[in-house]
Each structure stands twice: as structure tokens, then as C-alpha cells.
Amino acid sequence: MGNFSDLTMELEPDPPGTPRQRGFIDPRHAWHLKTVIKVSSVIGEKVLGISDPLEQNIEETPERLRKVEATLQTMETRGQLKYGDLTPLEFFEMVRAELFGLGPLDRFLENPEVSEIMVNGPYIIFVEQAGRMQESGHKFLDDEHVERIIRRIVRPIGREVGPSNPLVDARLPDGSRVNAAVEPCTLDGPSLTIRKFSENNLGLDDLVRLGSMSAAMRDFLSGIVAARRNIVVSGGTGSGKTTLINALSRFISDRERVVTIEDAAELQLSQRNVVRMESKKPTFDNPVSVSVRDCLVNALRMRPERILIGECRSVETLDMLQAMNTGHDGSMTTIHANNPRDTLSRLETLAMMSGLDLPVSVIRKQIAAAVHFIVQVSRLRDGSRRITHVTEIQGMEGDVVVLADIFLFEEEGMQGDKIVGRHRGAGNRPSCLDELERRGISLSPKIFFT
Template identity: 50%
Template sequence: MDLSTLGGMPEADLRLEVRRLAEQLLSRRSDLLDADEKERLIKEVIDETFGMGPLEPLLNDTTVSDILINGPETVYVERNGRLERTDVTFVNDAHLTKIIQRIVSAVGRRIDETSPMVDARLADGSRVNAVIPPLALDGPLVSIRRFGGKPLGAEQLVNFGSLAPEMLEFLKACVRGRMNVLISGGTGSGKTTLLNVLSSNIPHDERVATIEDAAELQLQQPHVARMETRPANVEGTGEVKTRDLVRNALRMRPDRIVVGECRGAEALDMLQAMNTGHDGSLTTIHANTPRDAISRLEMMVGMTGFDLPIWTIRRQIASAIQIVVQAARLTGGPRKVLKISEITGMEGDVLSMHDIFVFKQTGLDENRRAQGYFMSTGIRPHCLDRLTECGVDLPTTMFDEKILRS
């Protein structure tokens, strides 16, 4: 079928036409398949023509959070924090590569032998990473991080036990009070979900600029300027990096800047933006602890090529960032906010930081899922006075040392 000859015909009409043709062909040998098998075959034809082929049922399954493909015959999914193998297969490497190209071409990306790796996204915001031969030895590799059309809300995170209500209330206050927040965590720890939840507390009368490698953020504010990086073209030119977009965002009169992930030389520009009137900015970083997050920031500032002394970098970080939120995916799959830490300044050449809320893991339950409790450390945040100045009042009893209900 050459669907391009049908011009601008609506997809709904095209689907009906493909269904009619498939039913007509099947009617010639009605003795081979029963009604259920015919309907399944017709659905597979439609999925192959208009959707993602064998992946379509997995993409429509709301219980699937990750889809991991290791060649045409091996497809795993993650449900409730656990990986399980499926019976989904592709015909061959070429079939799987065709589906990958369909995904990436829809967002202006490309993948071929000269550029065998790609980051892209689906229409619902799910993130796709693909690697094809010659880099992938046993067939194309695909990882799809599901990101549903309706983002999780703050109350849902509390209900799931990702953080305690007091922790959520404090983080909301920090966003409304224009604290600069760094969200740290490993892959799949829920950093982007947490960033979405926190960004929902940005006042609707503020202009927000977002910068991402692959657009995942789903901000609900009416005044959002969204930007996405671009890889180099076939000639090796035209690349637009996160640092370029951060610099450009400063000229767009944003009240706040949200960087989907800080991973390179853009760290210096991000810190400078936080220090020059863009209070309340948010970003994420890959790190295992708040201290590691600061160390990674120091390293990324060093990637700019400027020979800056370490104490200068640390003072810049201490002045720019007030709150570090540590997220993690624990044994068995639960995602938790492990720490909410506050940066309080410098003591000599050492950056000073203390934990305000923490999660204490006590062991594993009968399903081998991590269990524990949240607690406040008893340390009163230094930023409370600044929050009060911004019209955000929090009871000091919230920070008394105690175990929090989750």
C-alpha cells in the first residue's frame, strides 16, 4: 500500500479504508480464521500501517512503565518496578529498524549507519533511545521510558508513598518562595516526574522558559516558552546544545528557567542565571547523593574550559542553589524522595549543607520491596525567613524531629 498517494485524507478515513481492504482479503479464505483471529489480524495490519507495529499493545498498556528491546526477538517491559519478558517479537532487524525510523522521523530526528544513535520522543511525551548496527551487535536496541499524557499529581505521589505530606508542603513553599531547586537522582528515579509536580506550583503570571534534550516536561502554566536541543545534521553542522539554549533563554525575559537535565558545560550558565535575577529556577542532575550532585556540578562547570579555582565554583553553587532533592528507585521498584537538603553557604573552602527531611529504609517486605519511614531531622531551614518575606508561611513545628506519616 502506498498511502502517500492519498494526499491529505484524514487518518480516520484511511484507517477505515485499510480495515475494509483487509476484511475483503480475509473474506476470500474465511475458512482459515475464526472471528477473533480475523479481528486480531486486522488490528495488527492497522497498527503496522499507522502505529508502532508490535509495540502498539504495549504502548496502550497503562501498567507498562518501560519497554526494553534487545533485538527483534527479545522485548522486556517493566510493571510495578519489575522486569518481565513478553511474547512480542518483530519479523527481523529491518522490521524493528523501520519502526525506530518511524518514531524518530516524526520529531525531526534521524537514525542510520552514519548516525546510529538517537534520542527522540513519542506523541505522549515518552522518551525513546535507540541504537542500531553497527554499534548494536545483536540487532537494534530500543529503550522507551513511558511518560503518560496525564502527569502524576502531587497528591498521587503522596498516596504512592514517594514522599511525606510535610515534605511536599515544604517543596511547594520553596517553589512559590522562588528558591532555586536541584533535583538529583539516578536513571528512572522519578526526577522528571518530581520536576513536573514542583513546576505546577509556579504562579501562572510568570514567564517560564524550559530547555530539554527530548521534550518530557508538561508544565500547566499558560506562559511557557519551550525549547529543545537539536543534533548535528548529515554534514555535521546545525547542532544546538543545551548551553546555547540556556544563553538564548536569558535574552527572552523569563522569570524562571527550567532545564530538563543539567549534564555539561551549561551548568555554568545555569548557575549564573540563578544568580542574576532568575530565582525559582529548577533543574535535574544524575547523582546518588546531594553531595555527589554538588561534586558533579563542580565537574561540569570545569567542562566549560575556563580555569576557575574550585573555591570560586563552590561559592557560585552555594549562592545559586538553596535546595537539593534526592530521589531514588529502591529495591523492588518503589521510588522515594530520600533526602531534602539545604545549602547554607560556605565554611572556608567547604560548601555547607544539612538534611531537613530523610527516608530511613528498614528492610524489605514479603515481596522484596524496600520499606521504611520518612522523618524530619529537627533542623530548622535557614530559608524560612526568606519564604516569609515572599508571603509563604510554614509552621516551625513541621521541622521538629519526628517520624512522618507517609
Template identity: 50%
Template sequence: MSLADRLRAAQDAAAAEAAAAAAAAAVAGVPEVETIDAGLPAADAVETVPVVDAAPPAPLAPPAPAVQPAPIVPVVPAAAVQPPLPPAPVAPSHRRAPEETPGAEVANLATRRAAVGGADKFAELKAAVHSEMLKQLGPQLYEADVPSEELGAKVRATLKDVLAAQDRPLSTADRAQVTKEITDDILGYGPIEALLADPEVTEVMVNGPQMVFVERAGKLTKTPVQFDDDQHLRRIIDKIVSRIGRRVDESSPMVDARLPDGSRVNAVIPPLAIDGSALTIRKFATDPFTVQDLISFGSLSQRTADFLEACVRGKLNIIVSGSTGAGKTTTLNVLSSFIPNDERIVTIEDAAELQLKQEHVVRLESRPPNIEGKGAITIRDLVKNSLRMRPDRIVVGEVRDASALDMLQAMNTGHDGSITTLHSNGPRDTLARMETLVLMAGMDLPIRAIREQVASAVDVIVHQARLRDGSRRITHVTEVERMEGDIITLQDIFVYDHSRGFDADGKSLGGLRSTGLRPKFLEKMEHANVRVDPLVFARDGVA
């Protein structure tokens, strides 16, 4: 064997030994540096001195990696290595993985996993406790004759016992959270209970279990409140509607209902609601707004309030018009408060919302069909029936269908002083929509006959709107005069002045302004012994 062959063999053997030793050192976690000892005879050792020297000649270093197989690590001269050796060149990839993940990321990952696991356990615990509560209390939760205070005490006592019997450790904060959520589900309205208790929230809108919006000061904002799933939301909806004897299911997927405080509720469930059940609750104050509240809010002026009070006492027929959420029902409540206490009032609504303070009030509420599609009692049926109840005033919560014809008939048959609301964009549109609703009754009446009926029955239109800044303002107080040809003539008495614009915060600076025109129905009011000061109609800027 030639000297070159022997030298190459010695280098291969030395390289293999160095690689094995380095791998063992990496596994043990201790850097290992070995010098090359080929174990050659003395003559051969002299020949191979350049390989182990601290500064080996350049021609001899490259050949080693050129002939080595891929798994073998190249020879590293001892003098060129600075201990400790970095493990990257020799450690297998599966042993480097823990060192490649930053410590912060590992901690965050662990925290996230723990949080997810904790949330799952929390949900399971809540479901288990809720189920056990229902088993123990059973029908007591739905007994109408049990006072709410007594039921609340039973629920809290049972909940305490159930939580104590759980084998899962709970911190004080977790225990309080579980107690609150389950109590809200059983005694209240689940996750939205806190929103309904917030006096600044005027409307709660649930667009599926994961998306809840509220209205504050006329502006919509999204909340972090969520339901567990659509079934959780459905349970709350069923709880609301069942209390007033209504139902919502696949055969009847829409429902109008109300809360005990009169707040209006509308619910739509799948298949009509594509992204999950939708729930809308328009809150009404436990203590109804008074006319002074509306004046302080800027909804109307003191002069306009005095005039409207005279109109109600003078037994004029009034329609409160406006868009959805413009405050029509609140204004109707305020106008109804002007009715004298010695008159019999019959109120008719889809869902009872009016909060009249008079003593002699009969409240009627429509009824949807039962599961067989029978037994429905409409607003129109109630208006017809109210005529047999000897009313002095008929107050209809909202006219939205053929009941408009019966409402006009009531106004034209001696029941002056009736008040109702109607959706429209303005005073002129109010009359047009009234005509359309009358046509829905199926009567083949000519338009002129309908318009004559409207002109004869309706005296005043109070139109209300929600402005860009979220405020609700009365924008028109309009007299319905008479027929001229085929057109009903209208005369604005008070009009909202938009010319003053908005302040730096976007609040409207306008207000109701008198047009200076005196209405023709003043004579009719005098027949009811009600007189209006002529100065009310004086033009002196914003009223």
C-alpha cells in the same frame, strides 16, 4: 549321493521355498505358514520324517542356520509357529519404518509442520497486505494535516478491501489478527502498541527484534512480544524519530526523541548495537501526576510536599537529583506545578517531556546536527538564549554537560526560582558532579571559584532514589548552606528513614523524617512573602 547329502539338499531347498513364501506373505500383509514338502521318494521321505515333525530332534535343527547364507531365514517348524507370524523377522527395514514411529509422535510432527507452514504463510500474507496498503494509500499515511481518526478510517477501509482481494482463505480469527497487526504497524508502533497502551507499563525496553522487556511497578519482566526482524524494528524507530524531525542511520546511530504524549524515547542501531537495534521508551502518563499522587504512592509525605511548595513559591533554586529511572522528571513536573500562574516560564529540554499546566510557558528543545554535521543547537545555547527572553523562571529538563555553568550563571543573575535535574548518587555527589560539569565548559576556573558559585546559586537539593522494592522515594531534602574553607556545607532537613525495614511482601516501611533542623533560607523566602510553619520541622517520627 549319500543319504546325508540328499537330506541336506532337501533341507536347503525347503528353507529357500519357505523364506520366499514368507516374504511374499509379509508384502501382502497376510501371515503365511507352510509345511515342508521336499518332494522326495517314499524311501527318502521316511528318512526325512524327523525334519517336519512337530518335535524335531535337537541335532538336526542347528545345522540349517549354520550353513544358510545371511539373507535366508531359518526354517521354522510348522507346529512351533503360532499364527499370525510377527512380521519383524522377515519384513525389510524400509517397510517397518512407519510402524516403528508412534502415532502420537507422527501427529505432533504433522502438527508442528503445519504450524510452521501456517506461520510462514501468515507472515507472507501480512507482508503482501502491508505492501499493497502502502501502494494504495501512499503519502496519505505521512500527511501531518490529516486527522488521526480520518486516517484510521481510510486505513481500515483499504485494509478490508485488500484482504478481500487475497486468494488465500482466512478464518475470522486470522483475519482479525492480520488486521490488528497491520493497523498497529501503520497507525501505531507495531508489536509494542499494546504495551504502550497498558497503563501499568512504565517503561518498554526492546533489546533486538526478539526480546522485549517492560517495567511494571518498578520490576522488569520479559514479554512474548516480538518483531518480525530487525528491519521491522528499524521501521518503527524511523517512524518515531521522523515525526519530530530527527533521524537515525549508520552515520548517526543514536537518537533521543519523544512520543506525542511526551514519553521519552532512546534508540541505538547497528553497528553500535551489536545484537540488533535497541529501543527504550519511558512512558509518561497522559494526565501528569500531581503532588497528591506522589503522596499516595509514598514518594513523599504531606509535610514534605507543603515545604517544597513553599520553597518553589519562595523562589529558591532547586536541583532534583537521582539515578536513572528514579522519578526525577516526575518530581520536576510536580515542583513546576507550584510556580504561580502570573510568572513567565521558559523550559529547556533535549526532548520535550515536561507537562506544565501554567498558561505563560515557552518550551524550547535542543536540536542535533544534520546529516552534514552542522546546525546543532545544544542545551547550553538555549540556556544562553533564554536569558534574553525575559524569564521569571528557567526550568531545565536535565543538566548533563557544560550547560551547568550557564545554569549557575542564570541562577546567580537574578533568575531565582530556577529548577533543574541532575544525575547523582546523593546530595554531596550532586555538588561534586556539578563541579565536574562546569569544568567541561573549558573554562580554566579554580575549584574554589566553582564551589562558591554553586554555594551561592543552589538553595535546595531534592534527592530521589528507586528502592529495592521498585518504589521511587524522595530520600533527602537538603539545604546548601555556605562555604566553610574549601568545603560546601550541607544540612539535611528531611531524610528517609530506612530503619523500619520491609514488610512480608518486600515493600519498604520507611518514610521521610524531619531532622528537626530549620534551614537558613527561611529569611530569603520571607522576602518573597512566603512563610513556613515552624511545626513542619518538628521531630515527631516519620513525617
């Protein structure tokens, strides 16, 4: 498996007049894809005996693979097959991907260095590889080719995609998260975004090793999780929020009962007394819709000690704050915001969406009482992901929520195209230190001042 040798191909310059966001395919590349698709279709139908094979989700078995390989060899010997610029092995891998996989995307799915795949219409595929976003040079043949692969992804979970249902979330069997958007909601062809499920889950030690946080921050963060502080992880898209919650969750005691609620399950808890819940969007065969808030209201009847919500983005926010305030200490969630202060106003805005008509001052008090820490993660301009703030909410002063930075990331300059900097204590003593002590977690006060 996985014999795709090159990952990034050389990009042909777009011919003059090609729209920037559409790109193009050069005739030779198109010829290769056409041949592969045609051969795949014939082999699927004639050799594997599957009608309309490219529209099916065919399971890859050793026997089927052997048949494909043997057929290709026979065709080649008989002079029925031209590989063009491809090697026989590349050709075989491409046929395999068309028949059993996700076509041109298989090479990226198989490469553990690739964490995200972004298809902008058939001719522009970006990947994030080892933290770098780059155009891969690989292409689909045309819109229909992309749409066919999208159908393959969404069909097993009972979803349809097309003009009457142009925006779809789905998941690959391995847990990777997929979003597909097609006409009329996209202008330059079908779009597909895949966040690959990562097996080698990053732990706090890995994050220290990668420079995302310091060892002192690791000790502090694992301490506040064990001491059941409520934490909001805040950051932009793909900044590492879910990864951090997963890493922090390892410090939840096995004796505690946890309920997790997500739109698409990504949290991977190692504890046993865990109920994992997922919201439900209406599908073709099941029109029922269950929101994150519905799950949360239900979760409160499941006797949880902690509640983890994958992301607060709507009306569930107020319920989450209330749950944090009513005996579910140690709860965690994530939110899209750019800095800790921004996180507060975002929480406020979202909490006001609940329709309860609470005055801002009341909501603000709830936030100040419910949330103990905001941990800000960022994907910096060099592609690195860092924790930039660990900030404690220390209460209210008049109408203002009091924030105290405990740890910060300080940029010191550039080395080549890499940002150099260091994590340091911000000079504030966390007010939760006594609570940590009571729970047997003792930290040297020095770490907050160096």
C-alpha cells in the same frame, strides 16, 4: 482501538546455545508475524493504494480501517487466510499496527500502565508496567522488522538511522521520548527505548499518595518553590526527576515569567508567561546545531524570572549556576547523581567543563551560593520511586559546602517484596524558614523533627 488482550505472553525457554542477550523466536510465533506482515503489505498496496506501504507513515482513518477489516473478512471467507493461533480480532489488530502504527509496540503504547518500552534486538522486549520491569514475551520478526519501525519513528522528524548515523534521539507525535541505536554501536540487534509521555501528570498530592514523599515534604517543597529557592533535583535514570520538576512547577506564580530549556521537551508548565526552548541537533535536512548552553545564554536576554533546565549534563552547568546567582531565583534543574554529596561533586565537575579555568574553590563557592536545595529521588530496588533526601545547602565552612538534611526516607524492612519505610524530618531547622515566613508561608517547626 486497543483490543490487544494479553500483554505478557508466556516465554519459550531459549534453545541451548542461544546467546543470552539475543534471544530467539519460535517458528510458530515467527510464522504468525510473517503472515501478518505479508498480509499488511498486500492490503496496503492493493487495497489502500499505497506503494511500499510498510515503509510509509500512513495515517489511520476510519475509512482505511473499514477497508482493512472488510478485506480480511473477504480473504477469510475465500479461504485465503489462516489465523493460526490468533483470533481474527488479534490478527486485525496486528495488521492495523503494522500498517498505521509501530507494529508489535502498539499494544504497549496503548496500555496506560506501561511507562517504558525497551527493545533489545528483535526477540527481547522489556516493558516497565506499573513500576515493574518485565520481559513481555512479544517479539519482532527479525532485525529488519525493528529497523523498519525505527525508520517510521525517525523519518517524520527528518532523521535517518543506519551505519553512518547509528545513534538517534527522536520523539513520537504524542511527545514520548525515543532513543534508537543500531549497528555498529549495538551488538545484539537494533535497540529502541521509549519513555512514554504520561498524560496524567503526577502532582505533589499524587506523589504523597504513592508514598514517594510525606505530606509534610509536600508542604515544605511547595513552599520553597513559591519562595523562589533554587532547586537541583538529583537522581538516577528514570528515577522521577522530570516528574518531580513538573509537579513542583505548579507552585510557580502566574505572575512570573519562566523560560524552560530542554534537549527534548518534557516539562509541562501550566503558566502562560512561559517560553519553551529546545536544543537542536543536526539533522539530515538541517545541519544547524544549537546547544542547551546557547539557549541558556539567549534565555538571559528574554527577561526571565526563573529558568528551568531539563537536565544539566555539560558546559551549561556553570551558566546555570551563574544565572541562579544573578537574580533568577526559583530556578530548577536536574542532575544525574546518587546522593546530595555526590550532586555537589557532579556539579563541580560539570562546571569545570565550561573551559573558563576557574579554580575549584571559586566554583564551589558559586555552587554554595547558587543552589539552595538538593532533592534526591531514587528508584528503589522494589521498583518504587521515593524522595530520599531533601537537603539544604547552608553555606561554606572553609573549603567544604555545608549540607543539612531536612527530610529523609528511612527504610524499615520488607513486606513481601515491597520496601517499607517512612519519611521523617531529619532534625534540622531549615535556614530559609524566615524567608518563607516573610512570604506568608508558615510551616509548623514540628515537621522537621518528627
